[in-house]
Amino acid sequence: MTGVVNADSVTKRYGEVLGLNRFTASFPSGITGLVGPNGAGKSTLFRLLAGQLRSDAGSLTLLGFPAWGQGEFRRRVGYCPEHAALFDWMTGFDFVTTLLRVDGFSRANAQERAGRAIETVGLTEARDRRLKAYSKGMRQRIKLAQCIAHDPELILLDEPLNGVDPVGRATLSALMRQLSTTGHHLIVSSHVLYEVERLTGQIVMISHGQAIAQGDLHRIRDLIDSHPHMVDLETPDPRGLARLLGAWDHVVSIEFAGPEKLRVLTRSPEAFYAALPALVVTENLAVRSVHSADDNLDAVFRYLAGGGR
């Protein structure tokens, strides 16, 4: 295997539970999407790659180095974890600067890079605010800033768009594409296939700790299309948003799932995700978060894992 990241029969157990089960895949250069439902083993793989976990069996390398440990090669890797407490008593700027200094940058260089990374993720106005005052979307952005600030060759992004508002998603997706055009290698995990599809055609699908498909995304697209896609939206005006979404012909149903929560079922997620940011901007809507449930994908994963039965 000659990928940027190579996994050969990697197994990771949490007691009786199998996190990864003889996972074998090769992640080539450019952007690769790691797609799978929640609990499939995506975060376990990322933690193994980030040197947080030690595999029980198999071989896992990134940039040619064994994944376990904190060697100097780590400066060539950026990691944006899905769940990690930030240093809440710090400002966003101090947070990124501190981690850059741990990376080995001088104070002046770290401050300069931190400012640039924060600007890249669109948080310049909030950079001097304490992290505890950041929204979920802002926290995702600042995590991304610390991940890219040292200009790493390999960038590991674990569910980077989770909890980010629609406009933010578009911005961050554009940033990821831009990074790939400058030769950075990105591995982006998501339980939402459509998010990944807009970034890359190169994917690894994971289910129950095993790689069940790898390669061109378009080959499995047809399987996905037959399943309606569920999207949860958080907004202070669910009725107003529901009225606008109801006019879209691919929207199958709309459910008020909470006082400020809307659950939408769409036949064409691609069209939905493409049109939503424009709707938010033109109608001046406040959509706080967009979350895609993965129930529909489960069916596809079961299908693939079952060998097409």
Added chain:
Amino acid sequence: MSISAPRYGAAPVARTGRIHRTLAIVHRELLRRAGLGTILVLALTYLAVTLVLTINTDFASLTGSLTLATFETPYASPAWPFLMLIVATSVGAGSLAEDVGNRSITLYFSRPIRRIDYLAAKTAATGTWMVIAAVGPALLGLAVILALGWAPASLVLAGAGAFVATGLLASVFFTGLALALSSLTTRSLYAGVAIFGVVLSLEIGAPLVSGLTGNSSAAYASPITDILSVAQSAFGISGPFATDPLTSAALLAFGGGLLAIFAGWRISRVEVVGE
């Protein structure tokens, strides 16, 4: 015309060495623990120790009984080891436990920082706070005495040496204990309770065992007794001591070091498991 994938071509940047990277964590840790509670406890300690030292010295010089032992007063009472216990709990209990518990350790371990450097940074930060609490107040008190001219400089210098020696030993032990217990859990509360539990159990248990078995060496098991013996000896007080001061000093240093090594062993194996 040929088409090829873009190549990563960021220019290499000069990086600082391991020590600077470790110091970056120390700096962050020192700031992290500089909360209002810690500052308040320290301010009260500095004030109390300075007052006790100066009043005692003034009284002793008036009565003509000023000796090195005069300076021992703040360290003579068990209140001082208990203060160390409080500081160790507030700055050390969460040192490792919090990072593992809330997974912020992830942010460090994905960087080119060795686990041993991470632990060294945590030890240095906790140790610094312990020294600030253990030695700082007495040195301030002595500086005031020297400035007021209430004691000869040679005596003040000897007193400073005694405070530094005793304070450093106590700091080494409590730092090691706090880190070791912090490495055993993911909750700082549990580590804090454990620090108090261990020290108080030994303080109560050691004399009991000593009394029941008739074996006086059991007294060495109590770190507070060890610290008080070392302090009394350092300030020139003649015995008898509850424990031999030299043996106690060695036990405190060795115990603290051993506990820190244990914390290092734990950290070298820690895995950050998700939800």
